[in-house]
Amino acid sequence: MRITRPPFAPLEHEPADVLSSRFYAEGDPHALWAHLREHDPAHHCDPADGREPFWVMTRHEDVSRVLREHETFTSRRGTMLCIIDLSMPDFASDEMMPDTDPPRHRQLREPVNRALTPRAIAAQEEPIRRIVREMLEPALDGGVFDVARAALLFPMAFTGTLMGLPRENWRRMSHLTTMTIAYDDPDYSTGESKATLRQAHHELFSFFRDEVRRRQATDHEAGDLIGILRSMDYDEAPLTEQQLILNCYALLLGANVTTPHVASTLVQKMAEFPGQYRAARESPDLRRPLVQEALRWASPASHFMRYALRDVELHGRTIREGEPVSVWLGSANRDERVFERPYEFDATRRVNKHVAFGVGPHYCIGAGLANLGLRIFLDELLESVEAVELAGEPVHLASNQVAGYKSMPVRLTARAGAARRSIA
Numbered sequence: 517m518r519i520t521r522p523p524f525a526p527l528e529h530e531p532a533d534v535l536s537s538r539f540y541a542e543g544d545p546h547a548l549w550a551h552l553r554e555h556d557p558a559h560h561c562d563p564a565d566g567r568e569p570f571w572v573m574t575r576h577e578d579v580s581r582v583l584r585e586h587e588t589f590t591s592r593r594g595t596m597l598c599i600i601d602l603s604m605p606d607f608a609s610d611e612m613m614p615d616t617d618p619p620r621h622r623q624l625r626e627p628v629n630r631a632l633t634p635r636a637i638a639a640q641e642e643p644i645r646r647i648v649r650e651m652l653e654p655a656l657d658g659g660v661f662d663v664a665r666a667a668l669l670f671p672m673a674f675t676g677t678l679m680g681l682p683r684e685n686w687r688r689m690s691h692l693t694t695m696t697i698a699y700d701d702p703d704y705s706t707g708e709s710k711a712t713l714r715q716a717h718h719e720l721f722s723f724f725r726d727e728v729r730r731r732q733a734t735d736h737e738a739g740d741l742i743g744i745l746r747s748m749d750y751d752e753a754p755l756t757e758q759q760l761i762l763n764c765y766a767l768l769l770g771a772n773v774t775t776p777h778v779a780s781t782l783v784q785k786m787a788e789f790p791g792q793y794r795a796a797r798e799s800p801d802l803r804r805p806l807v808q809e810a811l812r813w814a815s816p817a818s819h820f821m822r823y824a825l826r827d828v829e830l831h832g833r834t835i836r837e838g839e840p841v842s843v844w845l846g847s848a849n850r851d852e853r854v855f856e857r858p859y860e861f862d863a864t865r866r867v868n869k870h871v872a873f874g875v876g877p878h879y880c881i882g883a884g885l886a887n888l889g890l891r892i893f894l895d896e897l898l899e900s901v902e903a904v905e906l907a908g909e910p911v912h913l914a915s916n917q918v919a920g921y922k923s924m925p926v927r928l929t930a931r932a933g934a935a936r937r938s939i940a
């Protein structure tokens with residue numbers, strides 16, 4: 517999607533375009549979101565194609581409220597405005613962590629969360645660093661390097677390792693997870709949208725089913741995330757095969773479709789603001805705020821959804837019980853009511869209340885891991901790269917779920933000794 521700033525050109529799009537995948541590849545969602553925040557903060561969207569109406573929340577305060585108030589806004593009927601009919605029951609309801617409400621949600625979340633504490637993931641630091649070096653190494657010869665393509669594989673460095681997934685499958689799994697959110701994108705679609713989504717789900721679920729069965733057959737006990745899912749109880753019984761598969765899928769998807777786009781943003785912003793990066797090279801204290809600003813800027817998880825459990829009054833409108841409510845994180849992260857100069861990339865922002873990881877009970881369970889991975893990515897970028905130059909227009913993914921890049925050609929100038937360092 518275009519990441520633009522005011523003054524915006526006259527609005528060319530209808531609010532219903534929030535559903536359109538193409539809008540995010542070619543259009544200007546930031547202009548539409550700014551308009552909705554100002555003039556219609558609780559927008560009722562009634563798609564012309566007959567799909568079920570839904571609400572569109574664009575202000576930081578409302579986005580946060582919907583995500584926090586699980587007693588009023590449930591996750592049990594699905595959390596994405598997908599291509600699937602919103603009136604259909606969600607087959608993952610109460611089976612997959614993101615599609616549960618507290619208190620049951622805690623049963624699925626807490627054991628996994630314990631495996632993702634800063635202490636527990638510290639051991640991932642070296643493998644992640646090695647993979648980041650391998651990833652950047654081909655870029656250091658001064659040729660054109662597509663950082664967005666390379667970054668797609670980056671999260672497998674931590675999910676692949678933490679879930680104990682064989683490395684020969686990483687590239688395919690990364691492609692399949694992108695297919696699930698970019699089923700309309702010509703580079704990921706296999707034809708029709710629903711068929712693309714079905715194929716990606718089928719392959720990913722089959723992969724995890726085989727992995728779970730292989731472990732069952734060999735009585736294989738592992739301390740990795742799949743091992744933890746296999747050892748925990750849900751409603752006083754071990755997870756069923758379906759629950760295991762769905763929760764593996766949620767972990768893989770959560771990491772793969774988001775983190776790459778923040779890594780690409782870190783590279784892109786180095787081209788635009790070399791001074792901010794020089795400062796971060798000299799003062800490591802500036803690296804954390806720089807990563808947080810890249811998260812706010814990129815906001816890769818574009819929207820999430822809930823269903824109202826009772827009637828709610830908001831901005832003079834009534835959301836009725838049972839109606840779907842979508843919240844737009846990329847919009848909340850540019851809300852001028854919360855952020856000073858929201859359209860400026862400013863790594864020295866001290867207070868940065870971005871909601872890129874969500875808020876409330878479903879706050880991203882992988883946030884610590886993503887922060888660690890992105891921090892290592894930034895460290896390695898600063899160590900090995902002197903300067904970045906964009907070598908072509910970035911190309912955006914066609915997806916209403918993920919704001920991301922599928923291509924970003926850059927030319928990197930290596931720092932003295934960097935190539936040798938990456939091979940060492």
Ligand code: HEM
Nearest residue numbers: 613614766770771774775817872873874878880881882886
């Ligand atoms: C930059 C990287 C990431 C971003 C921007 C991001 C964003 C988000 C957001 C906004 C949510 C909240 C969803 C909701 O409220 O319904 C979420 C939840 C989740 N994320 Fe992430 N995520 C990232 C990385 C990861 C990683 C690395 C993992 C894997 C370990 C992961 C796995 C999950 C899971 C399983 C959930 C559901 C948590 C729950 O329902 O309690 N994410 N993520």
